[in-house]
Amino acid sequence: MLASMERAKEEGADLVELHIDCMSFSHISEVEQLLNQRTLPAIVSFRLNSASASSRGECKTKTKSRCLQILRLAVQLDVEFVEIDLEVAFDGIADFMNARSNSKIIVSTYVNSGRPSTEKLGNLIACLQSTGADVIKLVVDVVYITDVAPVFNMFTHCQVPLIARAVGDRGLISQLLGPKFGAFLVWGSLGGTSIPGLPPLLSIKQVYKLEHINASTKVFGVISNPVGHSKGPVLHNPAFRHTGYNGIYVPLLVDDVKKFFRVYSCADFAGFSVGIPHKEAAVGCCDEVDPLAKSIGAVNTVIRRPTDGKLIGYNTDCEACITAIEDAMRERQVANGEVSHTSPIAGKVFVLVGAGGAGRALAFGAKNRGARVFIFNRNFERAKALAQAVSGQALPYERLDTFRPENGMILANASSVGMQPNSDRTPVSKEALGAYNLVFDAVYTPRDTRLLREAAEVGAIVVSGVEMFVRQALGQFKLFTGGLAPEDFMRRIVYQQF
Numbered sequence: 001m002l003a004s005m006e007r008a009k010e011e012g013a014d015l016v017e018l019h020i021d022c023m024s025f026s027h028i029s030e031v032e033q034l035l036n037q038r039t040l041p042a043i044v045s046f047r048l049n050s051a052s053a054s055s056r057g058e059c060k061t062k063t064k065s066r067c068l069q070i071l072r073l074a075v076q077l078d079v080e081f082v083e084i085d086l087e088v089a090f091d092g093i094a095d096f097m098n099a100r101s102n103s104k105i106i107v108s109t110y111v112n113s114g115r116p117s118t119e120k121l122g123n124l125i126a127c128l129q130s131t132g133a134d135v136i137k138l139v140v141d142v143v144y145i146t147d148v149a150p151v152f153n154m155f156t157h158c159q160v161p162l163i164a165r166a167v168g169d170r171g172l173i174s175q176l177l178g179p180k181f182g183a184f185l186v187w188g189s190l191g192g193t194s195i196p197g198l199p200p201l202l203s204i205k206q207v208y209k210l211e212h213i214n215a216s217t218k219v220f221g222v223i224s225n226p227v228g229h230s231k232g233p234v235l236h237n238p239a240f241r242h243t244g245y246n247g248i249y250v251p252l253l254v255d256d257v258k259k260f261f262r263v264y265s266c267a268d269f270a271g272f273s274v275g276i277p278h279k280e281a282a283v284g285c286c287d288e289v290d291p292l293a294k295s296i297g298a299v300n301t302v303i304r305r306p307t308d309g310k311l312i313g314y315n316t317d318c319e320a321c322i323t324a325i326e327d328a329m330r331e332r333q334v335a336n337g338e339v340s341h342t343s344p345i346a347g348k349v350f351v352l353v354g355a356g357g358a359g360r361a362l363a364f365g366a367k368n369r370g371a372r373v374f375i376f377n378r379n380f381e382r383a384k385a386l387a388q389a390v391s392g393q394a395l396p397y398e399r400l401d402t403f404r405p406e407n408g409m410i411l412a413n414a415s416s417v418g419m420q421p422n423s424d425r426t427p428v429s430k431e432a433l434g435a436y437n438l439v440f441d442a443v444y445t446p447r448d449t450r451l452l453r454e455a456a457e458v459g460a461i462v463v464s465g466v467e468m469f470v471r472q473a474l475g476q477f478k479l480f481t482g483g484l485a486p487e488d489f490m491r492r493i494v495y496q497q498f
Helices: 002-011 028-036 051-055 060-076 086-099 118-129 145-157 201-208 232-243 257-263 281-285 291-296 317-335 357-368 380-389 397-402 430-435 450-457 465-481 487-497
Strands: 016-019 042-045 081-085 104-111 135-141 162-167 218-224 247-253 269-274 301-304 311-314 349-353 372-376 393-395 409-413 436-441 461-463
Touching: 002 016, 002 201, 028 060, 042 060, 042 104, 060 081, 060 086, 081 086, 086 104, 104 118, 118 135, 118 145, 135 145, 145 162, 145 257, 201 232, 218 232, 232 247, 232 465, 232 487, 257 281, 269 465, 281 311, 291 311, 291 357, 301 465, 317 357, 317 409, 317 436, 317 461, 317 465, 349 357, 357 372, 357 380, 357 409, 372 380, 372 397, 380 393, 393 397, 397 430, 430 436, 430 450, 436 450, 436 465, 450 461, 465 487
Parallel strands: 016 042, 042 081, 081 104, 104 135, 135 162, 218 247, 218 269, 349 372, 349 409, 372 393, 409 436, 436 461
Antiparallel strands: 269 301, 301 311
């Protein structure tokens, strides 16, 4: 615990929470030694229903007695915050309040029933406040990201400082957006360790810089499932600060995109990137859709128009991926002494893998440039529907490796094959890549996918999804802020961080 405390201090923590119930100690003097040697302000807690107490086989009476002993010690030693479970608080909070000199008392409760209503949380808040605590704490199990909204609403009902945490991956925004809504504190994990619902402390301090977030901060984020791979926060948050824009960009693990937009409908939720698998469904959630995005049938950007609150959908993927491919081909042409005023894609066989949102953007972009589009997708019906929309041709996925009507083709992977954590996979065998002049991979985690490595080995021009990512992000940032994107700054971040 002392070593972890030092690590927390190095990573920028303001205080630490010490779960004494997780410790193994033979005598309370060891706990006293720990508390006296603390190097940061601390919250001392002892959970009655912790797994540690259960594993020691302690009965509840013994655990409660030990809990009270530890908490009294913390008060005697003037530990900054002493946390008491609500069920314990009813029995003895008056003793703690009378005995303390400098310690603040936190009364906490854990709601593990899932999907608690605003009414239930409101009643709990009233109950916690009635104890006379200096600070109250609510830990809530959530099933969907929309279940976090009632937790945010609780901040407006509180008459004392509130700590609130929604547990699990879908509760992550309870910590990242906590400061905006008035949270007393938020948690982070140490050493970059991934704990569901907890952002790493290093990202709190370096990426999100939550100390700058306030009630006026506009919320942006990436709607996706999964969402952990997204590099959007690493790019957009520094760009907001660089331009002086008061915004925060967070990962949003969304299951039902329609319900998400219905629940998070206030003006503060100002704009969103839309990722897999929601790009097509998001079209139906928008009040208006830009003509290009409408023709593609997929949006990757949704903006809440400030004047009337309506959701407007755009697609910045299309131009991002097509111009990235064109620029790479033109660069090769210039190197070979060739000059052309038409798109280098025109007339080429354009082989597309994937018929989702990114695939639709690529298909329409390639068609508009005059390419002959061939689409492969595991769901053949989706491939046929997209092929019909772009006057292309759909072929069974099983034929992808043997498809070779000519040499010098263009291959674009718009599927998730090769994305972390399955980065050892590739949609096309190395043997088949010899037929392609250029290979593009929309996957950008990892930056150097197996598909791109093998394509480079057989002599093809390779275009990373990172290039598409930075180009579409520049388009999104302009839409988010209504201004210009700092291109050099954002491009430098992408190629340093990815």
